[in-house]
Amino acid sequence: MSESTQTYSMHELVSLCKRRGFIYPASEIYGGINGFWDYGPLGTALKNNLRDLWWRDMVQRPPLGPDGNEVSIVGLDSAIIQNAKVWEASGHVGGFNDPMVDCRETKARYRADHLMCLGLKGDRSGQIYAYVDGDEDSLAAAQKKLEKYVKKALSPDDVDTCQLTALSAEELAVTVGPDTKNAGTLTEPRQFNLMFDTTTGAIRNEDSKVYLRPETAQGIFLNFNNVVDTMRVKVPFGIAQIGKAFRNEVTPRNFIFRSREFEQMEIEWFCHEDDAEKWFEFWCDVRSSWWQSIGLTGANIMMRKHDDDELAHYAKEGCGTFDIEYRFPFTHPGFGELEGVAHRGNYDLSRHQEFSKKKLAYFDQAKNERYLPHVIEPSAGLSRGTLALLCEAYTPDPDRASKVYMAFHPKIAPIQAAVFPLVGKDGMPEIAHQLWSELRERWDVVTDVKQSIGKRYARMDEAGCPFCFTIDGDTASDQAVTVRHRDTQAQERIALDQVATFMSEKVG
RNA sequence: GCGGGCGUAGCUCAAUGGUAGAGCGUCAGCCUUCCAAGCUGAAUGUUGAGGGUUCGAGUCCCUUCGCCCGCUCCA
Numbered sequence: 001m002s003e004s005t006q007t008y009s010m011h012e013l014v015s016l017c018k019r020r021g022f023i024y025p026a027s028e029i030y031g032g033i034n035g036f037w038d039y040g041p042l043g044t045a046l047k048n049n050l051r052d053l054w055w056r057d058m059v060q061r062p063p064l065g066p067d068g069n070e071v072s073i074v075g076l077d078s079a080i081i082q083n084a085k086v087w088e089a090s091g092h093v094g095g096f097n098d099p100m101v102d103c104r105e106t107k108a109r110y111r112a113d114h115l116m117c118l119g120l121k122g123d124r125s126g127q128i129y130a131y132v133d134g135d136e137d138s139l140a141a142a143q144k145k146l147e148k149y150v151k152k153a154l155s156p157d158d159v160d161t162c163q164l165t166a167l168s169a170e171e172l173a174v175t176v177g178p179d180t181k182n183a184g185t186l187t188e189p190r191q192f193n194l195m196f197d198t199t200t201g202a203i204r205n206e207d208s209k210v211y212l213r214p215e216t217a218q219g220i221f222l223n224f225n226n227v228v229d230t231m232r233v234k235v236p237f238g239i240a241q242i243g244k245a246f247r248n249e250v251t252p253r254n255f256i257f258r259s260r261e262f263e264q265m266e267i268e269w270f271c272h273e274d275d276a277e278k279w280f281e282f283w284c285d286v287r288s289s290w291w292q293s294i295g296l297t298g299a300n301i302m303m304r305k306h307d308d309d310e311l312a313h314y315a316k317e318g319c320g321t322f323d324i325e326y327r328f329p330f331t332h333p334g335f336g337e338l339e340g341v342a343h344r345g346n347y348d349l350s351r352h353q354e355f356s357k358k359k360l361a362y363f364d365q366a367k368n369e370r371y372l373p374h375v376i377e378p379s380a381g382l383s384r385g386t387l388a389l390l391c392e393a394y395t396p397d398p399d400r401a402s403k404v405y406m407a408f409h410p411k412i413a414p415i416q417a418a419v420f421p422l423v424g425k426d427g428m429p430e431i432a433h434q435l436w437s438e439l440r441e442r443w444d445v446v447t448d449v450k451q452s453i454g455k456r457y458a459r460m461d462e463a464g465c466p467f468c469f470t471i472d473g474d475t476a477s478d479q480a481v482t483v484r485h486r487d488t489q490a491q492e493r494i495a496l497d498q499v500a501t502f503m504s505e506k507v508g
Numbered sequence: 509g510c511g512g513g514c515g516u517a518g519c520u521c522a523a524u525g526g527u528a529g530a531g532c533g534u535c536a537g538c539c540u541u542c543c544a545a546g547c548u549g550a551a552u553g554u555u556g557a558g559g560g561u562u563c564g565a566g567u568c569c570c571u572u573c574g575c576c577c578g579c580u581c582c583a
Contacts, residue, residue: 019518033574402544422542452542454544484543
């Protein structure tokens with residue numbers, strides 16, 4: 001859908017994805033498993049096309065830099081499981097374990113570290129009032145409730161404040177939640193483990209505990225020295241990686257948008273601190289136009305600067321973070337994140353240097369200076385990108401037989417062309433088979449002899465195949481075929497020996 | 509994790525506590541010279557799973573799993 005208005009619901013798309021072999025629920029015959037999905041034949045092709053295009057456009061032939069010179073990016077494929085200390089250094093072991101507190105009465109949920117408590121100074125037996133840190137209204141409400149409880153106005157000197165996490169179980173039992181009047185409705189802070197863990201080796205204990213990576217980025221930082229030492233790269237340069245990452249999301253939701261196993265396409269761009277701003281702008285532009293080049297255009301895609309209060313623990317305040325967001329049906333009229341371009345400063349390298357005790361500084365010959373490079377990180381979701389492509393392509397059309405077609409950009413379509421004999425006789429299947437054999441050397445092409453031509457066109461509409469080449473009774477004599485265009489259903493006739501040229505022009 | 513809704517063929521959905529069905533899709537055959545045509549036929553279900561009540565459960569009860577919506581979360 002290219003308009004800004006929502007014209008279909010998510011379950012229609014989910015249904016088509018199942019019906020046409022794009023995406024299936026994982027472990028379906030065993031009742032499924034929450035937060036995991038399997039890619040079917042067409043979904044795999046679509047995702048692979050997106051992945052390969054990214055690799056080609058970012059690693060094999062990246063765009064020219066802001067000064068007009070070629071940029072240097074090398075590829076990497078690091079292990080999903082690394083030394084557990086990696087995630088302490090990265091901040092994930094701490095940052096990923098947010099204790100949560102639920103209110104049994106109001107059903108509200110709070111981050112325990114966001115709750116503060118108010119109590120009468122010196123009073124160990126009376127009620128305690130929780131409020132949300134930084135929320136003036138919440139604080140005022142707590143103060144008011146406390147004053148009502150002790151039946152007098154209180155000055156700041158009369159009260160004590162502390163973190164909710166510092167309370168004992170007894171104190172928690174007499175604590176009144178931010179949005180209720182009764183004490184003892186808050187649950188104990190509960191830990192949500194956002195990283196999956198497992199163990200290595202034969203002995204299973206705390207020392208053998210390891211984590212499945214929650215992002216591919218850290219594998220790049222771990223290999224920064226290796227790449228510098230072996231690949232003759234000079235700052236500025238980038239290291240790119242595509243791979244699976246795992247997050248034990250509290251609530252997997254919205255099809256493959258928030259799943260527990262997903263794929264990322266990340267670049268860590270290493271540069272001098274003085275140039276970070278310039279490169280940040282550069283990558284925002286490059287990544288924004290890249291998504292547009294594969295068909296995500298118009299009002300459904302936008303760039304958004306993060307508000308300061310939602311900056312990640314690694315985000316450098318200077319440049320902040322930009323999101324490239326897509327208007328998914330389930331976020332409509334809002335947007336959901338496709339990619340974040342973050343200025344990570346030298347946070348990661350300095351943390352790994354500190355935790356590993358290995359020097360990670362880069363020596364710059366030209367500047368005769370040794371420093372930890374700053375990092376600009378364009379981090380894209382391959383799974384989310386695939387979902388955005390599916391959402392963008394889904395086009396209801398009550399006037400055509402399939403009632404819907406998938407308007408994929410020809411570059412990423414899972415089936416790029418189909419070759420059909422108009423009917424299965426008079427030598428047409430033989431010509432079709434010959435043309436199909438030639439085209440499949442270079443493109444994803446299918447052929448089909450069975451059933452009526454209209455039915456075969458309709459199937460290709462749902463699969464999102466942009467072009468069908470049909471051999472008819474005249475082809476043998478005039479050496480021409482009919483091209484049927486998916487989006488317009490228009491037909492034109494071109495020479496049989498020009499089909500490959502047509503594909504080169506339209507698909508690339 | 510909480511609240512609400514839902515779960516029946518590949519998909520969309522029917523079936524008063526009493527024989528599990530339809531449409532579409534899929535497949536096969538015939539037909540067919542440009543849009544799911546037509547005709548004939550076929551396959552596919554432990555009604556998400558497990559227990560219970562009942563002479564009898566898709567239907568009622570309990571548990572559990574999954575999906576959707578809201579809260580929460582989204583480093």
